[in-house]
Amino acid sequence: MTSVVSDPMSPPEPGSTGARMRVQRFGTFLSNMVLPNIGAFIAWGLITALFIPTGWIASIGKAFGFSTDEYGYGFVGQLGGWEGSGSDGIVGPMITFLLPLLIGYTGGRMMYQDNIRGGVVGAIATMGAVAGSEVPMFLGAMVMGPLGGWSMKRIDALWAHKIRPGFEMLVNNFSAGIWGGFLAIIGFLVAGPFVSEFSRLASNVIDVLVENNLLPLTSIFIEPAKILFLNNAINQGILTPLGTSEALDQGKSILFLLEANPGPGLGLLLAFAIFGKGIAKASAPGAILIQFVGGIHEIYFPYVLMKPILVLSVIGGGMAGVATNVVFDSGLRSVASPGSIIAVAVATPGGSFVGVMLSVLVSAGVTFLIASFLLKIDRSEDDGDLTAATADMEARKGKKSSIAGALVGTTTGGGAIRSIVFACDAGMGSSAMGASVLRKKVHAAGFGDVTVVNKAISNLRDDQDLVVTHQDLTARAQRGAPSAVHVSVDNFMASPRYDEIVELLQARNGAGSGAAAEPDVPAASGMLPEEAVVMTGRARTRDDAITEAGELLVAQGAVEQSYVAAMHERERSVSTHMGNLLAIPHGTNEAKGAIRRSAISFVRYDEPLDWNGKEVRFVVGIAGAGDDHLGILRSLATVFADKSRVAELERATTPAEVRAVLEGVHA
Incomplete structure (x- = not known):
């Protein structure tokens, strides 16, 4: 069976739903802003649980006969911001200022490729939205933060390399301050009121559903969305912000449990453990521990994908759980992440404990009954289907799931x-x-008897054991070698998939047989003359950089002018970004006829170029007529896999020093 490992987000295959993939990416983007700050949400939840008037300390005090007049306006009341305590406390300011600003900073930094300036401007812009609204500004932070980082990046690009030495800090600080202040005003005047109105309308919709006992119907959308990995867009984009606002007013919110309830997954896996067959039945008990205690809900998704009709069971269980919380007026005080029974219990206020625990049990029971019935009337076999369903789930998610891999043992078979x-x-x-x-x-790793070679996809034959390709080329490679294990990467220099391949070898091959000598390749001396080394590139875009590197090859007499166009054509089909600040543009396979002799060009840039969303400072143009360029490519790989060597290239001041680093390394 062919196994595909995708890294990190494969494009949709022909015929797949592009809209679904875009929503998944959008949900992942929202999640990436929120999840790094979950610790702050938990801190706010614990402080709220302890110090608000209905919190643990107040409840314990009342249980022992203390009145709030005797102790409530002491430090507890001051921390909780009780009325009459003379303090605003820390509960309100944390949710009003700290949490939105953290989200805005994270979003701004993400959009500026992890640059702190983007985070600072994103936080400034978010502050304007916070000040312009009376509700916690999570949605505003998710808009203004990324907007601040993205726009600051674009503004910085306008005068990149044009600032006189010594004035960089002055220009950077004033540009960030002026633009951040402008965005703060926009946030105050536009984003704050708009998000306030949106939150009000969304809250009204939720209220209507609650008042008419229709809130359980949300499971019809939420449970299938989880299976399709759209839950991040729903949970982080809507439920968490609205639930946090509701929890601030009422001390709890049912919205936190609409998606995080671990009951439906527990019931489904229990049904497989008792009434399933083959691999699914054997793997279900271990999956229960991962899902219910660990909070990794994705572990049960392949079981539903294997038998899609089972989505009815998780929808039924979800609706039953929501209905239970509605009846008992129960909810969580803060978001439960991950969605394990432990996180749910910690986030449950005292007055809701019975209702929340019952909602988990009831949802698990209903899911179990429906799933058991559907499994009993199903006459098909489970063996083999779970493996395909796991691969389908990973394709929908857009990356390999190490958790789901435990279901089918993909690293040990074959x-x-x-x-x-x-x-x-x-x-x-x-x-x-x-x-x-x-x-x-x-x-x-000791597997010297394993050959590792490079080939053009057009030369693949169905006699290879494992094929590694860029994620955009995996589908083509599968057609050329359908029986092989296929591994997809997007970072050639430092992909985590390489370590997974070694683990796969250890599982399949057993003990290694010792290191092997590197295959002999021709020397690379003379492939990179000093005139083909540019210490400060002129290009400011990816396409201009490709042209700059290609023209150096033309100037050497190594390629015809048409080869430069082929380099651009190659880039449009598959990125030549290698990772670790390196790109190696080269022509298509069809353009080899335009190569007169093998040659290489080298261009270094003072500021990183945007290379399909990745940073590049070193561009190496390649023209390979035969195998005589492989020596320097091996040296390149060795250099750029070593951060100290990359630093040497950054410090180099002459073409001779560059050549010494690249050609003086033995792979």
């Missing part, structure tokens, strides 16, 4: 792996470097 091929479109650039990095890891 025979020994003796041949690994790193394939790319032309087989002369990206694949050569990726193969060099992977070969080092494989042989260093």
Whole structure:
């Protein structure tokens, strides 16, 4: 069976729903703003649980006969901001200022490629929205934060490399301050009122559903959305902000449990553990521990994908759980993340404990009954289907799931792996470097008998054990080698998939047979003359950089002018970004006829270029007529896999020093 590992977000296959993938990416984007700050949400939840008038301390005090007049206006009342305490406390300011500003900062920093300036401007812009609204400004933070980081990045690009030395800090500080102040005003005048109105309307919709006992109907949308990995967009984008606002007013919110309730997943897995067959039945008990205690809900998604009719069971269980919380007027005081029974219990206020625990049990019971009935009347076999369903789930999620991999044991099945091929479109650039990095890891792990070579995809045959490709080329590689294990990467220099390949070898091949010598390749001296080394590139965009590197190859007489156009064509089909600040643009396989001799060009840029959303400072143009360029590609791989070597290239002041670093390394 072919196994596909995607890293990190594969594009949709032909015929798949592009809209669904866009929503998934949007949900992931929202989640990436919220999840790094979950610790702050938990801190706010614990402080709220302890110090608000209905919190644990007040409840315990009342249980022992203390009146709030005797102790409530002491430090407890001051921390909780009780009426009459003379203090605003820390509960309100945390949710009003701290949490939105953290989200805005995180979103701004993300949009400026982890640059702190983007985070600072994002936080300033968010503050305007916070000040312009009377509700916690989570939605505003999710808009103004990324807007601040993205726009600051664009503004900085306008005068990049044009600032006189010594004035950089002055310009950077004033530009961030002026633009951040402008966005704060926009946030105050526009974002704050708009989000306030949106929150009011959304709250009214929720109120209507609650008043008419219709809130359980939300499970009809939420439970299937979880299976399709749209839950982040719903949970982080809508439920968490609205639930936090409601919890601030009422001390709890049912909205926190609409998606996080672990009951439906528990009931489904219990049904498989008792009435399932084959692999599904055997793996279900272990999956229960991961899902119910660990809070990793994705573990049960393949079971539903394997038998899609079972979505009815989780919808029924979800509706039953919501209905139970409605009847008992129960909810959580803060978001439960991950959605484990432990996190749910910690976030449950004292007055809601019975209702919340019953909602988990009832939802699990209803799901179990429906799923058991559907499994009993199903006459098909489960064996093999779970493996396909797990692969389908990983394709929907857009990346490999190490948790779901435990379901089917994908790392232990199959025979020994003796041949690994790193394939790319032309087989002369990206694949050569990726193969060099992977070969080092494989042989260093003791698997010297495993061959690691690079090829063009068009030359693949169905006799390779494992094929590694860029994620955009995996589908083509599968057609050329359908029986192989296929691994997708997007970072050729430092992909975590390489370590997974070594683990797969350890599982399939057993003990290594010792390191092997590197295959002999021609020397690379003379491939990179000093006139082909540019210490300060002029380009400011990816396409201009490709042209700059290609023209250096033309100037050497190594390629015809048409080869430069082929380099652009190659980039449009598959990115040549390698990771670790390096890109190696080269022509398509069809353009090899335009190569007169093998050659390489090198261009360094003072400021990183935006290369399909990734940073690049070093661009190496490649023209490979045969195998005589592989030596320097191996040196490149060795250099850029080592941060100290990359630092040497950054410090180099002459073309001779660059050549010494690149050509003086033995792979």
